[in-house]
Amino acid sequence: MGALELKAVGKSFGKTEVIRGVDLTVEDGEFCVFVGPSGCGKSTLLRIIAGLEDASAGDILLDGQRINDVAPAKRELAMVFQSYALYPHLTVRDNMGLALKQAGVAKAEIAAATDKAADMLALGPLMDRRPAELSGGQRQRVAIGRAIVRRPKLFLFDEPLSNLDAALRVATRIEIARLHRELAATMIYVTHDQVEAMTLADKIVVLRAGRVEQVGAPMQLYNDPDNVFVAGFIGSPQMNFLKAAALGEQGETLGIRPEHLEVSRKAGRFAAQISHVEKLGGETLVYARSETHGLLTTRLFGEHDFAVDETVHLTPLAERGFRFDAEGQRMR
Amino acid sequence: MSSARTSLGRTVAAHAVLIAYTVIALFPVFVILINSLKTRKAIFGDPLALPLGKSFDLVGYQTVMKQGDFVLYFQNSMTVTVASLFFVLLFGAMAAFALSEYRFRGNTLMGLYLALGIMIPIRLGTVAILEMMVASGLVNTLTALILVYTAQGLPLSVFILSEFMKSVSNDLKNAGRIDGLSEYAIFFRLVLPLVRPAMATVAVFTMIPIWNDLWFPLILASAEQTKTVTLGAQVFIGQFQNDWNALLAALSLAIVPVLVLYLIFSRQLIRGITVGAVK
Numbered sequence: 074m075g076a077l078e079l080k081a082v083g084k085s086f087g088k089t090e091v092i093r094g095v096d097l098t099v100e101d102g103e104f105c106v107f108v109g110p111s112g113c114g115k116s117t118l119l120r121i122i123a124g125l126e127d128a129s130a131g132d133i134l135l136d137g138q139r140i141n142d143v144a145p146a147k148r149e150l151a152m153v154f155q156s157y158a159l160y161p162h163l164t165v166r167d168n169m170g171l172a173l174k175q176a177g178v179a180k181a182e183i184a185a186a187t188d189k190a191a192d193m194l195a196l197g198p199l200m201d202r203r204p205a206e207l208s209g210g211q212r213q214r215v216a217i218g219r220a221i222v223r224r225p226k227l228f229l230f231d232e233p234l235s236n237l238d239a240a241l242r243v244a245t246r247i248e249i250a251r252l253h254r255e256l257a258a259t260m261i262y263v264t265h266d267q268v269e270a271m272t273l274a275d276k277i278v279v280l281r282a283g284r285v286e287q288v289g290a291p292m293q294l295y296n297d298p299d300n301v302f303v304a305g306f307i308g309s310p311q312m313n314f315l316k317a318a319a320l321g322e323q324g325e326t327l328g329i330r331p332e333h334l335e336v337s338r339k340a341g342r343f344a345a346q347i348s349h350v351e352k353l354g355g356e357t358l359v360y361a362r363s364e365t366h367g368l369l370t371t372r373l374f375g376e377h378d379f380a381v382d383e384t385v386h387l388t389p390l391a392e393r394g395f396r397f398d399a400e401g402q403r404m405r
Numbered sequence: 406m407s408s409a410r411t412s413l414g415r416t417v418a419a420h421a422v423l424i425a426y427t428v429i430a431l432f433p434v435f436v437i438l439i440n441s442l443k444t445r446k447a448i449f450g451d452p453l454a455l456p457l458g459k460s461f462d463l464v465g466y467q468t469v470m471k472q473g474d475f476v477l478y479f480q481n482s483m484t485v486t487v488a489s490l491f492f493v494l495l496f497g498a499m500a501a502f503a504l505s506e507y508r509f510r511g512n513t514l515m516g517l518y519l520a521l522g523i524m525i526p527i528r529l530g531t532v533a534i535l536e537m538m539v540a541s542g543l544v545n546t547l548t549a550l551i552l553v554y555t556a557q558g559l560p561l562s563v564f565i566l567s568e569f570m571k572s573v574s575n576d577l578k579n580a581g582r583i584d585g586l587s588e589y590a591i592f593f594r595l596v597l598p599l600v601r602p603a604m605a606t607v608a609v610f611t612m613i614p615i616w617n618d619l620w621f622p623l624i625l626a627s628a629e630q631t632k633t634v635t636l637g638a639q640v641f642i643g644q645f646q647n648d649w650n651a652l653l654a655a656l657s658l659a660i661v662p663v664l665v666l667y668l669i670f671s672r673q674l675i676r677g678i679t680v681g682a683v684k
Contacts, residue, residue, distance in 0.1 A: 125579045146585030158576035162598050175585035219584075231576075 075226035075259035082131035109280035151220035159204035301401035328395035331372035341386025441653035465650030478637035489554035497562025505570040522560030558611040569603035
C-alpha cells in the first residue's frame with residue numbers, strides 16, 4: 074500500500090517554471106530520495122505530492138488513484154519538516170495524537186498508537202513535555218513520531234536532518250533507516266546532502282532546475298552516471314573533470330573519481346602543483362592544480378606526506394573514467 | 406545578570422535616567438490624582454501640594470457620585486472599548502491572515518488599501534458617518550460607536566498583524582493542513598496564539614484612543630443612556646464656571662479601567678515572548 078506515480082507533473086509560479094514535466098514511479102515500500110542543489114525544485118515536488126501546492130500540469134497517483142484534487146489530510150500521508158513544525162502549545166502526546174483526533178479516532182486507540190510510536194522512538198519520558206522543553210534532536214524524533222502515529226501510506230521527509238548537529242544527524246539517519254525497515258513503508262526524502270541520499274536510498278532521483286536528471290539505485294548512479302551533472306553531484310569528494318583532448322581520449326570531458334587519479338613524485342601523464350593537503354587519518358586528500366585541467370582532487374588511502382607547492386605527476390586510470398560529450402551527456 | 410556585564414556606576418546612571426523619565430511621564434497623572442482629593446481653594450492656592458490635613462477633601466468624588474450616572478457612563482465606555490477591541494482584533498487578524506497566507510491577484514494592492522486608513526483620519530468622514538447613522542437609525546446607540554471605532558482601529562491592526570503573520574512558520578501551518586486541521590483551526594489554534602504579542606500591542610494602541618475619545622460620543626451618542634465617561638465628565642465644564650473637583654475626580658476614576666486593561670494586555674505580551682515557538 075503506497076505506490077506513488079507522477080505523470081508529467083509540472084509547476085509554475087507565474088511565468089517561472091520550477092518543475093518541468095517530471096515522470097516518476099516510487100514502488101510500494103521503497104525509500105526514494107530526491108536530491109539536488111538548492112533551488113532545483115525538490116522541495117516543491119514534495120509539496121506537490123503532499124498537496125500543499127497544486128500541480129500546474131500532470132497527474133499524481135497514489136495506489137493508482139489520482140489525488141490531484143484530494144486535500145492533504147485525506148491523502149493518507151505524513152510529513153516531517155526541516156523546522157520540526159511541532160505545535161508549540163501542545164504536549165508531545167497531543168502533538169502526536171492530533172491527526173488521529175482530527176480524523177475522529179477513539180481516544181483509547183489514539184493512546185495506543187501514540188504509545189507504540191513513543192516506544193519505537195524512545196520518547197516515553199518526554200510525552201508530557203511541550204516542544205519548547207525539548208532539544209533539537211528530541212523535537213525531530215517527536216516530529217517523526219507524529220508521522221508514524223498516522224500509519225500513512227507515504228512518509229514525506231523535507232530535509233529533516235538539516236537543523237541537527239553532525240553527531241545527531243548520523244544517529245537520526247540510522248534511526249530513519251531502521252524505521253524504514255521496521256515499518257516497510259514507502260518513504261520520500263528530500264535532501265541536498267548526497268551522503269544522506271547514498272546511505273538511505275533504495276532509489277535516488279537527481280533533480281536539476283525542475284527536471285529529473287537521472288533515477289537509479291545509489292551505486293548505479295555512482296558507477297554509471299548519465300551525464301556530467303549526476304557524475305559531479307554523486308560522490309564525495311567530487312569527481313574530477315579533465316579535458317579529454319589533452320589526454321588523447323574521445324569526447325569532450327573525462328570524468329575521474331578522486332580515488333582513480335594516481336599521484337606520483339616520479340612520473341605520470343601530466344604535472345600538477347599541490348595547493349592543499351587534507352589528512353583525515355584513514356585517507357589523505359591531495360588537491361593539485363594542473364595548467365590544462367585546473368584544480369584536481371585525489372584520494373589516497375592511509376597517511377601520505379606531500380608538501381604544498383610540491384610538483385607531482387598525476388595519472389588518471391582511464392579505464393575507470395567516464396567520457397562525456399560536449400553537451401555533458403555520457404558517451405557509452 | 407552576571408557581574409561581568411554590569412558595573413555599579415552604569416546601573417545607577419541607567420536607573421537615574423529611567424526614573425527621571427518616569428517622573429516626567431507620570432507627573433500630569435500625579436497632579437490630577439492629588440488635586441482630585443483637595444478642596445477647591447487648595448487646588449488653586451497650591452496645585453502641587455499634597456492633600457494633607459485641611460486641604461484633603463473628597464467633595465469631587467461625592468459630586469461625581471451624586472451628579473449624573475457615572476456607573477452607567479463607565480459601563481458604556483467599557484462596553485464600547487471592549488467590543489470595538491474584540492472586533493478590531495478579530496477582523497484585523499482575519500484580514501491579516503488572508504493577506505499573508507494566500508496568494509491571490511491584487512494581494513499587495515489590497516494590503517495597501519486596507520492600510521491606507523492609518524494615514525487618513527476617520528474624523529474627516531464625520532458628516533457622512535453621521536448621515537449614515539441617522540439613516541440606519543443608530544444614532545444614540547452604543548452600536549454606532551462600536552462600528553465607528555472598529556473601522557478606525559482596523560487599518561493599523563491589519564498592517565501590524567499581517568507583518569507578524571508572515572513570520573509564522575509555513576511548515577507549522579502545513580503540518581496542520583496535513584494533520585487535517587481546517588483553515589479556521591489553523592488560524593485560531595496555531596497562528597493566533599503565536600502572534601499574541603502583536604495582538605496585545607495592537608490592543609493597547611487601539612484601546613487608548615477609543616477610551617479617550619470625545620468627538621464621536623458627542624456627535625453620535627450624546628443621549629444620557631449612551632454617554633461615555635469622557636462625555637459625562639463634560640458636565641463639570643460649564644460656560645462660566647468649571648467644577649474642577651468633580652472634573653479631576655472623574656478623570657482620576659477614568660484612568661482605572663484602562664489601566665486594568667493595559668495590565669492584562671501587557672501580561673499577554675510578556676507571556677507571548679517567553680513561550681517557545683517553532684524551533
